[in-house]
Amino acid sequence: ESMLRPAGAAPACLVIPVRTKKRFSVPEWARELTPEQKEKRLKSLGAVIPEERIERTFYLACTADIIDPYIPPEGDARLTPLSRDGLKQKMDKLKQTAASQLALRKIKNHDPDFSTKTFPEKAQEIFIEAHNSLANFNKQKLHSLVTERCYPEMVHGNRYKTIRWSFVESLEPPRVVHIRCDSIVNRGNLYGQVTVRMHTRQILAIYDRFGRLMYGGEQVPKDVLEYVVFERYLVNPYGTWRMHGKIVPEWAPPKEPIVK
């Protein structure tokens, strides 16, 4: 018999129905009150409940987009400075736009050390450091050099790839081209954005997961003209200038890279 009903079998439960008196009605004093009745009762008692608003503070360290993007003149860096159009472009200096001047004054209020002459060199240093730490995957440093809006743009899709980037030389000295200052959410919450034009020579090589060359080449330097936007949270006394994004001119759309 033990073979037919081995140990660990399903327990046989006996359900014996028992007849008890059925109680379906809850007495009135034990019934649940509707929320309106509850409120009326509490008001009559005189109890005051303070309104609890659970606020979670958030800190905006950077703006979401480039304010009033700079429109680079057509054919920039494609015309020689000797032709007449080239000279005209050279004449387009920062001082022509009034909005940039206003913004520059606002920035100097908060940061007296700022000057359009020394800033481009610092900006180029930040640019080179940021790309080097991108190639080495040094996330801590990259976060300190690049704003939160720019970081995912730079890092997306690169997790399983090896990037080799090096800076050869700068063909023209970088110069400040466009300044804007804006406040978001509250008035007086100032963020300053400065666009720097850089014409440089760089080497870029991207290898995929298996070590095969995907884009670029290690021995091929390319001339690059870029308009890089740097941003700083002006109201914060410990804020630093960080890379915010790049402006792609309409007359030079990014070409489809040749996959090898």
Added chain:
Amino acid sequence: WLASSSLFPLACVHTRTSLQKSGKWEKKNRVVYPPQLPGEPRRPAEIYHCRREIKYSRDKMWYLAKLIKGMSIDQALAQLEFNDKKGAKVIKEVLLEAQEMAVRNHNVEFKSNLHIAESLTGRGRYMKRIRYHGKGMFGIMNINRCHYFVKLVEGPPPPPEPPRTGFDQAKEYVQQLRSRTLINTL
């Protein structure tokens, strides 16, 4: 100290919780090789893919996995499409998913240039249930689940090994006889 299953604190360390933990096969896709030097031959891309807890028997799935091993991906898909088994549909979906993953994420140029290097089945979680027989008898039945693993490699499929003929065996025998050394003789 690894967190064991959430049910009892005395459970064994090796139980699996309901939250899907990353298995070893999925982690193989995260290996990054260092960049190759320009003189080296191009390393073929390897893509690992799997599907867990398929409601099918592991032994029945093994027949399909053995069928596909070593074929190119187009041939494998064609064979599975006209196969009558239930597992064939599942494996076909897995192969199509893996092919798409390869083209999108792993920098594979041609989606037909893949062949199946390994295809394995594994045992999933079994559940025990009561199967009711007549006369109050019962049996304990297993609800079988299996995993299916596949590894796609870029490139044409390797040529099949030629079968061992009697001539090969004879040659090896003669070679054995010739390679004997004689001791204590001139």
